[in-house]
Amino acid sequence: MMSGMAKGKSMFTVFSKGILAENPALRQMLGLCPTLAVTTAVTNGIGMGAATTFVLVCSGVVVSLLRGVIPTNMRLPAFITVIAGFVTLVMMIVEAYLPELNAALGIYLPLIVVNCIVLGRAEVFASKHPVREAALDGFGMGVGFTVALVLMSAVREVLGAGTFAGIPVLPDFIEPMTVFVMPPGGFAVLGVLIAGSVAVEALRRRADGSETKEAMLPEDACAACGMCDLKEREA
């Protein structure tokens, strides 16, 4: 039934859905804390994105390998332990080789453990799919998250500090608006970016001829997080 081409295409979809259609930060509203907190400079955004991608791919592979082994009612603590292990690994690497990034990301590096994206992918995808697809899914979600972080930090760094990845880009006579690198700027820029992604999705669906109403997103930020419906199912 499944030709080689269709399989190749579906594997590509496993990877690419995380970047646009199911972008974790902009479409699923997951991992909002790091998205808001570390995006004051482009280098921080790339660093956080890379660290999260590493954890997503590695924990996806391990959870997928263990998918017949972990008892269903013990899966949550098991997933968390696997994820925490890889986060500790990332922390050690960053601390040893990238001390500047370590200082910039600070407490948000260990907090990758409680990033809903990672636990959500482990529960929703990796625990139900073979290793190769789990790794691709994690990689796609990681790249999508990184893209969102870079987009967000590019806007904030250029407007708020007048630089892009540390290189001055604004002419001298334009005063940078510091509020963009401060917390209120984080909320506002993310709001505009999500509104933009909603508008793009609405246009895309109109072009497809499918109904436009569905382009609106659920209002509840927690709705998409795997954690909650996981608990509901247990109850």
Add this chain to the structure above:
Amino acid sequence: MMAEFAAILFSMILVNNYVLVKFLGVCPFLGVSKKLDSAVGMGCAVTLVMVLATSVTWPLQQLLDALGLGYLQTIAFILVIAVLVQMLEITVKRFLPALHEALGVYLPLITTNCAVLGVAILAVDEGYGYPEALVCALGAGLGFLLAMVLFSGVRRRVDEADPPRAFRGMPITLMSAAFVSLSFMGFAGVVDNLFGVL
């Protein structure tokens, strides 16, 4: 001593507000702030778990350090918090059914709340002693509660507004959060002036 405690407490509530300034616990802040009573319930549950978690994780860190296992901090803390929340839920359900009625639904959501793990790690990183760490956790929780209560009031107004189509729902909520956060920027320096140098 009291001045130091007060300085930590108020700086955690106002200047370093966990949600509005440090972006910890943003998911429940945006998700559970639609109604005032659920905002209060979630805020109280988070405060309780923060203090309880820190009261366990701070001594645990001393133990890990003494054994030369400091690098296990993240794994140890998240597992302890997960177990603690489960135990708290079971205990409250058994002995304080009224409290469980009020807070029970929020407790399971707290395990992966980054604010709880955040305050546990921060209290250790800042080099606080045990009492200071507990005050820090209490301040973080109260700050979260304050932000939730304030924001639930703002959201009732926002829900009646009619923003552009693409801004409906989450984007307009984030924009209003930006303004609430902006107002908290005004507290910078307040604590230093009230209680002397921190």
